[in-house]
Amino acid sequence: MNQRVSVCMATYNGASFVSAQIESILAQLVDDDELVIVDDASTDDTVAVVESIGDPRIRIIRQNVNQGYVRTFERALREATGDVLLLSDQDDLWLPGRRDLLAQAALSRGVAASNLVLLGSDHALRSPLTGRPWLLKAADSRRRWRNELLILAGDIPYFGCAMAMSRDAVSRVLPFPPYLSESHDLWIATVANRHGLMTHVDAATLRRRVHAGNASTPRPRSLRHVLAARWMLVRAFASARRR
Numbered sequence: 395m396n397q398r399v400s401v402c403m404a405t406y407n408g409a410s411f412v413s414a415q416i417e418s419i420l421a422q423l424v425d426d427d428e429l430v431i432v433d434d435a436s437t438d439d440t441v442a443v444v445e446s447i448g449d450p451r452i453r454i455i456r457q458n459v460n461q462g463y464v465r466t467f468e469r470a471l472r473e474a475t476g477d478v479l480l481l482s483d484q485d486d487l488w489l490p491g492r493r494d495l496l497a498q499a500a501l502s503r504g505v506a507a508s509n510l511v512l513l514g515s516d517h518a519l520r521s522p523l524t525g526r527p528w529l530l531k532a533a534d535s536r537r538r539w540r541n542e543l544l545i546l547a548g549d550i551p552y553f554g555c556a557m558a559m560s561r562d563a564v565s566r567v568l569p570f571p572p573y574l575s576e577s578h579d580l581w582i583a584t585v586a587n588r589h590g591l592m593t594h595v596d597a598a599t600l601r602r603r604v605h606a607g608n609a610s611t612p613r614p615r616s617l618r619h620v621l622a623a624r625w626m627l628v629r630a631f632a633s634a635r636r637r
Contacts, residue, residue, distance in 0.1 A: 395551040397476070397477035397497060398426050398427060398428075398476040398477050399423065399424075399427045399428075399476050399477070399478050399479075399480060399493060400427070400428050400429075400430055400432050400474035400475060400476030400478070400479045400480070401419055401427070401429045401430065401469060401480045401482050402431065402432075402467065402470035402471050402473075402474050402479055402480065402481050402482065402497075402537075403415075403429065403430070403431045403432070403481075403483070403484060404431075404432055404433075404434060404435050404463050404466035404467045404470055404483075404484070405431055405432070405433045405434065405436060405440050405441075405444070405484045406433070406434040406435070406440070406460070406463065406484075407436045407437060407438045407440060408436070408437060408438075408440045408467070408484035408485055408572075409436075409438045409440045409442075409443050411485035411603060412440055412443055412444060412485065413444075413447065413509070415417060415482070415483070415484055415485060415486055415487060415488075415617045416429065416447055416449075416452070417447075417483060418487045418488040418578055419446075419488055420439060420449055420452075421494040422450065422488060422490070422491075422492060422494075422535075423451055424620070425429055425451070425592055426565045427451055427493075428451050428452075428453055428454045428455050428474070428475065428476060429449075429451055429453070429471070429474065430455070430459060430470050430473050430474045431452065431453070431454045431455070432454075432466050432467075432469045432470040432473065433454060433455070433456050434457050434460050434461055434462070434463065434466040434548065435439075435457050435458060435459055435460040435461075440484075441454065441456060442633060443529045449543050449625040450489040451480060453473075455469070455473060455610065457469070457471075459485045459490075461513070462575070463578075464553050464570060464577075465570075465575060467481065467554065467578050468569065468570045468578070470505065470569065471549055471564060471567070471568060472568065474564075476487055476561075477501075477560070477561050478496075478497040478501060478558055478559070478560055478561070479552045479558065479559050479560075480496055480497070480502050480557070480558045481555060481557045481559075481579075482555060482560070482620055482626065483554070483555040483602075485603045485605070486510075486513070486555055486597065486600045486601060486602050486603050487513060487600060487601045487603070488600050489598060489599050489600055489601065491597075491599075492508075492600060495595060495599060496508060496557075496558035497507070497558060498554075498597060499593050499595050500558040500559055500560045500562055500563070500593075501590055501591040502567075502593060503535070503561065503590075503592065504560050504562060504563035504586060504589075504591030504592075504593075505540065505557065505558070505559050505560075505563050505583070505585075505591045505592050505593070506528070506557065506559075506581060506593050507530055507552050507556060507557050507583060507586075507592065507593075507594055507595065508556045508557075508592075508594075508595035508596075508597055508598065508599040509529050509530055509550075509551070509596065509597065509598040509599070510553060510555070510556045510575060510593070510598050510599065510600050510601070511598045511600075511601055511602070511611065512601065512602055512604060512607070512623045513601040513602060513603045513604070514601075515632075516601070518560035518598075518601075519551060521531075521549055521551075522548065522549070523548070523549045524549070527598075528551040529551065530550070530551060530552075530596070531594055531596070532593070532594045532595065532596045533594075534591070534594055535592055535594045536589070536592075537552065538587045538590060538592070540597045541583070541592065542587050543587070545580055545583060545584060545587070545626055545627060545631075546594065546624065546628065546631070548620075548623075548624070550566060550583075551578050552580055552582075552583040553579055553602075554578055554579030554582065555600060555602065556600060557579060557583075563585075563586065563591055563605070566585055566589065566591070566637045567581070567582050567585050567637075571622050571629070571630060571633050573607075573626060573629060574625065574626065574628045574630065575626070576580070576626070577623065577627070580630070581630050581634075583625070584634045585634045585637055587594075588637070589630070589634075589635040589637065594596045597615075605634060607629065609628060612637065
């Protein structure tokens with residue numbers, strides 16, 4: 395595959411785990427690829443840790459004021475120059491073959507979303523509604539309305555850290571809606587399903603590290619927060635139609 399790949403990462407106070415994550419990424423990138431890291435005004439040694447790696451494929455951009463992870467990922471996507479863009483969190487570990495598998499899938503349709511496993515057990519996540527293993531299936535890639543209804547219900551495992559987009563798809567996804575304060579990954583998935591760009595990848599492509607500092611955690615949220623999040627996704631569905 396000759397297409398150039400950009401990995402887009404948002405960091406914030408990630409010094410504890412970011413080095414291991416970057417090592418797992420660089421092991422799969424070719425010389426012409428890039429890792430674009432936007433640091434969201436970290437107060438720890440995240441930037442110093444990244445700079446100490448000293449790899450020319452890394453490009454780090456510092457934000458002087460904290461913008462939150464949604465806007466930080468948006469900037470990383472804007473700064474990327476590759477033909478295919480892979481999203482990455484700061485604290486997971488890539489599984490071998492992820493770069494090529496997701497890049498090829500994204501080029502075939504526009505947006506690719508894979509499965510993931512938990513670091514330490516290699517088990518799948520569990521659905522918050524049914525308790526069953528939470529998995530995407532390639533056979534459901536074209537079931538656009540079914541996928542969108544599951545997004546609204548909060549019962550489909552679309553995670554940004556397991557996504558990739560072609561350059562053409564990025565032009566539909568950006569800019570993020572101004573009201574989007576969380577769940578950039580569900581916005582991407584909504585646009586992709588709305589326009590028939592989504593492809594599911596059966597394989598797991600990363601090991602997800604769950605810890606207290608995750609932007610999304612398994613902690614229960616208040617009813618008010620849940621209802622506000624659902625309303626935001628309804629608005630996102632309406633906005634996606636115009637992309």
